[in-house]
Amino acid sequence: MQWLPEGWKPKAVAVDIDGTITDSNKKIHLGAIAALRRLEEAGIPVILATGNVRGITYGLWRFIGASGPMVCENGGVVWHPEWGDPIVRADGGRAKMAAEMVGKKLGLDSQGITTNAWRESEWCLFPDEDLNAINEIISNSEYSDLSVIRTGFAIHLMEPHLSKGEGLAVALAKIGLDASEILAVGDAPNDISMFEYVGHTVAVGGSFEELAAIADVLSPFPHGETFQPLVDAILE
Numbered sequence: 001m002q003w004l005p006e007g008w009k010p011k012a013v014a015v016d017i018d019g020t021i022t023d024s025n026k027k028i029h030l031g032a033i034a035a036l037r038r039l040e041e042a043g044i045p046v047i048l049a050t051g052n053v054r055g056i057t058y059g060l061w062r063f064i065g066a067s068g069p070m071v072c073e074n075g076g077v078v079w080h081p082e083w084g085d086p087i088v089r090a091d092g093g094r095a096k097m098a099a100e101m102v103g104k105k106l107g108l109d110s111q112g113i114t115t116n117a118w119r120e121s122e123w124c125l126f127p128d129e130d131l132n133a134i135n136e137i138i139s140n141s142e143y144s145d146l147s148v149i150r151t152g153f154a155i156h157l158m159e160p161h162l163s164k165g166e167g168l169a170v171a172l173a174k175i176g177l178d179a180s181e182i183l184a185v186g187d188a189p190n191d192i193s194m195f196e197y198v199g200h201t202v203a204v205g206g207s208f209e210e211l212a213a214i215a216d217v218l219s220p221f222p223h224g225e226t227f228q229p230l231v232d233a234i235l236e
Contacts, residue, residue, distance in 0.1 A: 126155070
């Protein structure tokens with residue numbers, strides 16, 4: 001199959017974490033990690049672009065041996081250790097208050113997922129909560145401007161200007177690359193803004209239908225199994 005446009009090669013690769021460089025059980029896919037290291041060895045930086053928090057992203061970034069910046073919390077936090085302090089693009093306080101309001105109305109746990117303890121720009125509820133009910137309550141409240149996005153990882157409540165695409169734009173401006181030079185790989189609706197922004201996109205096998213529908217390439221390989229053949233194509 002043809003993974004890339006004829007004659008095109010990315011100058012950096014932006015990859016989601018959960019559901020993308022993991023296996024079907026959401027555990028790290030070791031073949032994907034090995035493939036990402038090959039990109040770095042070839043001088044193609046890996047940018048981690050995720051809904052996860054900065055601490056977890058940094059741990060993975062460090063042990064992969066990545067060199068690109070990190071786009072965390074769906075673009076709410078952009079960081080590279082060489083920059084010093086992170087660029088935090090929103091105060092997550094309103095999102096937390098919205099979650100607490102939803103929790104009272106629906107009787108759900110507004111403390112949400114474990115990583116909320118480290119969130120800097122958004123708040124996350126458990127992924128199996130009633131999305132339609134949450135959307136209805138949010139849309140009829142003072143928090144109606146907030147974005148509500150379900151991934152396989154969580155239901156994210158966040159300020160409307162936050163997205164992976166916007167966060168990636170901040171990161172690329174810092175490192176002097178153009179969006180047209182970037183390949184993005186993902187699996188979920190929160191990757192849509194990133195896919196609409198960059199030069200070329202690959203949805204891993206097992207992706208959400210919304211993302212698969214707009215991807216330039218839909219991988220025939222599930223989740224992290226996508227990366228070995230994709231990186232082979234990049235480095236040929």
